[in-house]
Amino acid sequence: MKKVITYGTFDLLHYGHINLLKRAKALGDYLIVALSTDEFNWNSKAKKCYFSYEVRKQLLEAIRYVDLVIPEENWEQKINDIKEFRIDTFVMGDDWKGKFDFLKPYCDVVYLPRTPEISTSQIKEDLKEKAN
Numbered sequence: 001m002k003k004v005i006t007y008g009t010f011d012l013l014h015y016g017h018i019n020l021l022k023r024a025k026a027l028g029d030y031l032i033v034a035l036s037t038d039e040f041n042w043n044s045k046a047k048k049c050y051f052s053y054e055v056r057k058q059l060l061e062a063i064r065y066v067d068l069v070i071p072e073e074n075w076e077q078k079i080n081d082i083k084e085f086r087i088d089t090f091v092m093g094d095d096w097k098g099k100f101d102f103l104k105p106y107c108d109v110v111y112l113p114r115t116p117e118i119s120t121s122q123i124k125e126d127l128k129e130k131a132n
Contacts, residue, residue, distance in 0.1 A: 002028035005081060006091040007072050009036045011049040013059050016115035023112050024091040025065035032085055033060050034072040044075065082106045 006024050010017055010033070025031040035057055041047040049056070053071070060069045070081070078100070082090065087107045092100060094111040103109050 001030055002088045003030045003032065003086060004028035004089045004091055005032040005034060005085065005087045007034040007036070007078070009041055009045075009047065009049060010056050010060055011047075011051055013056070018063065018065075019115045020091075020093060020112060021063055021065045027089050027091060027110060030067045031065055032068045032070060032081075032087070033066050034070050034077075034081060035060060036072045040073050078103060079106060
């Protein structure tokens with residue numbers, strides 16, 4: 001069985017996220033999503049999520065492409081996750097291109113093109129504009 005892993009916050013889940021998950025799953029048989037915890041988002045990324053970790057986890061678990069959701073608690077856990085879950089392919093959006101090449105000794109690293117017309121940042125910006 002070929003295992004794939006991806007990481008992210010997946011706040012304000014949208015069709016760009018679904019496209020990424022679908023394409024990631026197509027690279028293997030089993031897709032693991034490492035979902036950033038609220039604490040990690042706030043303390044390390046300076047991001048405040050709209051939805052809590054538990055809600056974001058439930059949303060991801062409802063998507064047919066996702067087989068398992070695990071917590072992402074720090075930047076350093078990726079190598080341990082790859083070893084523990086025997087990952088064959090690590091997948092991220094191409095906005096991260098090159099940043100995870102250090103994982104290549106452990107598994108294949110694939111950067112998938114983002115869906116260009118949608119992003120959580122853009123949704124948040126649009127909502128701010130509508131509120132004003």
